[in-house]
Amino acid sequence: MSADTDASDDRMEKINVRLPEPLLETINEEWERRGYSSRSEAIRDALRDWANPSVTLSAETLDDLEDSREQAERGETVSAEEARERLGLDD
Incomplete structure (x- = not known):
């Protein structure tokens, strides 16, 4: 070399x-x-x-994140703890 x-x-x-x-x-x-x-x-x-790849989210992922943010703002989401409780899951 x-x-x-x-x-x-x-x-x-x-x-x-x-x-x-x-x-x-x-x-x-x-x-x-x-x-x-x-x-x-x-x-x-x-x-x-x-x-050293840059982290880039797809348009679909960005749309899903925006939908999730809007759902949270409207109070349509629950905490992970509540979701586990509703589904009968243990930690």
Whole structure:
């Protein structure tokens, strides 16, 4: 492995990766269109997203949360303790 440095002088390790040809073709078609200065930059960005995924809720989940909030405001909900009691469940 060799070590390269980028503009911020952070040490980077060079690795070799084998990719299926269709995936490499997609990367080659997309990196510049998406505004990256290099293919390596695009791949690093994708790997960062993989290593540190952002938490994003689906539109359906956000809608369900809004419905739940509105139900709570209207007094249509019960506590977990009351729900367990009504269902005859023990802790």
